[in-house]
Amino acid sequence: MQIPPILSAPLHMIPIPLIERICRLMFGRIAKAHPGLFERLDEHRQKRFAFLPTDLPLAFVVVPGRQEISVLRKPVEIEADAVTEAPLFLLLALMEGRCDADALFFSRDLSVTGDMEAMLAMRNALDASNIDLQKDLAKLAGPFAPIARKVIGEIRDRALKDQNRPAGEAAAWN
Amino acid sequence: MELICPAGTPAAFHEAVDAGADAVYCGFRDETNARNFPGLNFSRDELREAIAYAKRKGTQTFVALNTFMRAGAEEIWYKGAADAVALGADALILADFGLMAHVAEKYPQQRLHVSVQASASNPDAINFLVDAFTAQRVVLPRTLTIADIARIGKNIRCEMEVFVFGGLCVMAEGRCSLSSYATGKSPNMNGVCSPASHVRYRKDGGELVSELGEFTINRFPAGEAAGYPTLCKGRFDIADSNGYAFEDPVSLDVMGELEALKAAGVKALKIEGRQRGKAYVAEVVSTMKAALNSPPDRRAPLLARLRTMSEGQKTTSGAYEKRWR
Numbered sequence: 001m002q003i004p005p006i007l008s009a010p011l012h013m014i015p016i017p018l019i020e021r022i023c024r025l026m027f028g029r030i031a032k033a034h035p036g037l038f039e040r041l042d043e044h045r046q047k048r049f050a051f052l053p054t055d056l057p058l059a060f061v062v063v064p065g066r067q068e069i070s071v072l073r074k075p076v077e078i079e080a081d082a083v084t085e086a087p088l089f090l091l092l093a094l095m096e097g098r099c100d101a102d103a104l105f106f107s108r109d110l111s112v113t114g115d116m117e118a119m120l121a122m123r124n125a126l127d128a129s130n131i132d133l134q135k136d137l138a139k140l141a142g143p144f145a146p147i148a149r150k151v152i153g154e155i156r157d158r159a160l161k162d163q164n165r166p167a168g169e170a171a172a173w174n
Numbered sequence: 175m176e177l178i179c180p181a182g183t184p185a186a187f188h189e190a191v192d193a194g195a196d197a198v199y200c201g202f203r204d205e206t207n208a209r210n211f212p213g214l215n216f217s218r219d220e221l222r223e224a225i226a227y228a229k230r231k232g233t234q235t236f237v238a239l240n241t242f243m244r245a246g247a248e249e250i251w252y253k254g255a256a257d258a259v260a261l262g263a264d265a266l267i268l269a270d271f272g273l274m275a276h277v278a279e280k281y282p283q284q285r286l287h288v289s290v291q292a293s294a295s296n297p298d299a300i301n302f303l304v305d306a307f308t309a310q311r312v313v314l315p316r317t318l319t320i321a322d323i324a325r326i327g328k329n330i331r332c333e334m335e336v337f338v339f340g341g342l343c344v345m346a347e348g349r350c351s352l353s354s355y356a357t358g359k360s361p362n363m364n365g366v367c368s369p370a371s372h373v374r375y376r377k378d379g380g381e382l383v384s385e386l387g388e389f390t391i392n393r394f395p396a397g398e399a400a401g402y403p404t405l406c407k408g409r410f411d412i413a414d415s416n417g418y419a420f421e422d423p424v425s426l427d428v429m430g431e432l433e434a435l436k437a438a439g440v441k442a443l444k445i446e447g448r449q450r451g452k453a454y455v456a457e458v459v460s461t462m463k464a465a466l467n468s469p470p471d472r473r474a475p476l477l478a479r480l481r482t483m484s485e486g487q488k489t490t491s492g493a494y495e496k497r498w499r
Contacts (some may be wrong), residue, residue: 045420097185100454104481106400106423111382117212123482124213127451128183 001089003055011057012073012163020071023060026137028070030154033136037063043073050080050105064122082114082122089159097127175435176235176442177466178335179459182214185328187224193459197234199267200224200448207238207253208269208291210365210449218257225262234264238448240289240346241365244379252276259284260400267313267496268292269348269362274307287335288312291348291362297329304332311335313444315347316426319496320434325373327439334439339462340446341485342426343367344406352405368371373401392423395430399423399487407485423486428494429477454483 011019031037039080045065052059054117061080072078084091093099094110101123104110108174112119134152141148149168181187181193183438192197201207203215206350215225225235237258243251251273259281268274269291277286290313292301303309311333313325329333347351347361354360355387357372374385380396384403391408394400401407401423410419424447430433435443443466461480465473481489 042212044212097452100451100483102450102456102485103454106401106485106487107482108382108394108397111375111377113375113377116373116375118210120370121213123451124183126210128213130185130187 001088002087005054008056016071016073019058020069023069023071026139027062027067029140030131030133030136031067034129034131037129038125040128041065041118041121044081044115044121047115047118048079049083049085049122050078050119051076051091052085053082054085054092055087072131080114082112082116082119084110084112086110092133093159094123095126096131096133097129101127113139175440175466176335177434177459177462178442179443179455180445180448180450181338181455182211182448182450183402183452184216184220184224185450186450186455187216188227189452189456190459190496191228191231194463195233195459197264197442198228199236199238199403199444200226201238201240202254202257202426203442204254205244205365206241206251206270208240208289208361209238210363212370214449218261219239221258221263229262233263235262236265236267236287236449237261237263237290238267239273240269240291241273241354242362244363248272248276255281265311267437269340271303271307274303274309278307282308283381285310286331287328289344289348290315292339294350295326295346297326300326300330300332304330311441313337316343317346319491320431320438320494323435323440323494324438327445333429333441335441335442335444336428336435336440336493337426337441338428338432338435339458339480340425340426340450341402342421342446342490344421344492356389358404368402373403401486409418422490424490425484426492427477427480427489429473429493430464430496431491432466432473433470457483 041064049062050059055076058073058078059068059078090099090104090109094101134149138145138149138152176196176201178197179190181190181198181200187198187200200216201209203217228235239251239254255266255277265287266277267287268290269289286307286309288294288303288309294303294312294314295315300312301466309332313335316337353367359366359371361367368386372387376383382394382400384391386403391403406420407423412419447454448450458480461476465476
């Protein structure tokens with residue numbers, strides 16, 4: 001499922017510091033919920049990992065060892081050790097380990113460049129981590145957490161149903 | 175027949191058990207196993223927890239220590255074997271004869287399986303390992319036909335396990351030097367075939383170019399399904415033609431031959447893929463389990479869905495149904 005331009009267009013106008021602040025809040029929440037998240041990265045913890053959603057005008061650069069995330073507006077020359085490009089919902093599905101990265105690479109939905117050792121370690125660290133964005137991020141909504149959980153869950157389910165993906169992967173979302 | 179399933183992380187291990195694996199195979203996070211990839215595999219504590227989980231669910235755990243020991247550093251493999259035994263592994267999957275001898279002597283009660291990496295592919299070789307080290311099962315190489323497997327089965331004194339789905343290694347495993355030639359590292363000694371440290375992907379116009387060390391392995395035009403950057407599945411200029419010298423980017427699937435494999439005396443069916451994600455493990459194991467429990471004519475539609483998760487988005491029965499000389 002691709003995010004339609006009409007939904008991603010407002011991101012051109014929102015100030016980067018604001019988007020960055022929200023991303024840091026979410027990153028912090030996930031890191032707190034999964035303290036061993038980056039243990040498998042070993043010597044790759046201080047490397048710069050760039051994630052480029054192909055359907056958003058933004059790029060995200062993460063340095064796991066410093067729990068640092070920065071947001072850049074495209075087009076931009078990315079300075080990173082490893083770069084992953086895919087539609088946003090696939091990147092989120094990979095974060096949760098709900099899609100298989102190799103299968104997405106074979107189908108050309110995902111592209112990777114740069115330090116493959118670091119990228120492989122990141123892929124395996126995320127796959128081992130049991131991140132559940134619905135559960136982990138809904139808490140940020142405070143008293144509205146139940147509503148947030150429902151909304152995130154519905155978006156996720158919708159993304160999977162709409163996704164023109166092989167049945168095998170779609171069935172792996174649950 | 176038993177279904178033997180891969181796990182590269184505790185999360186994938188749980189998925190495999192929950193999806194109905196009869197046994198899960200995995201390895202330690204070091205050079206003792208042939209999938210020694212960054213961020214993959216199990217610490218001692220993780221394996222302890224995984225084995226306990228499997229036991230509660232009635233699933234067996236096989237620990238792969240299936241690289242060849244480095245002279246002077248044997249202690250790494252001996253420690254791996256000692257820990258796997260102490261943690262309660264149901265079987266050790268071994269390739270190195272020296273390590274088999276060590277395990278047979280030190281832990282005579284421990285069940286020992288011969289890894290595909292040992293390249294034991296005829297009755298004499300297999301029976302030697304049974305007699306010398308009390309091997310109870312052999313994992314056969316993916317270079318044999320089903321008729322070959324049936325002939326071997328009649329002449330050996332241990333169980334047979336065969337790969338039925340997943341990555342297809344077309345070489346004499348444990349003897350292949352292609353990765354070593356290109357990168358200095360091999361699955362046999364280092365646990366890595368085409369190590370990520372030597373892999374590079376780049377875009378060239380609309381093409382995806384994969385490189386291993388100093389070799390260009392493939393150029394995939396836009397829209398063409400991609401494969402792993404291994405020399406054995408590279409597309410090369412050979413004389414006046416351009417094509418795959420050894421094998422296309424393709425995965426193995428011989429689930430259509432279950433009855434023939436059963437008749438050949440196969441005891442266990444193995445799924446390749448410890449390097450794959452937990453979503454792949456969950457989907458493949460549950461689908462294979464459903465296929466095993468279905469009548470033969472119902473299996474093909476079930477298994478077709480797995481093709482898109484395969485290398486090159488294609489599958490083959492490979493040497494099992496050899497139609498070439």
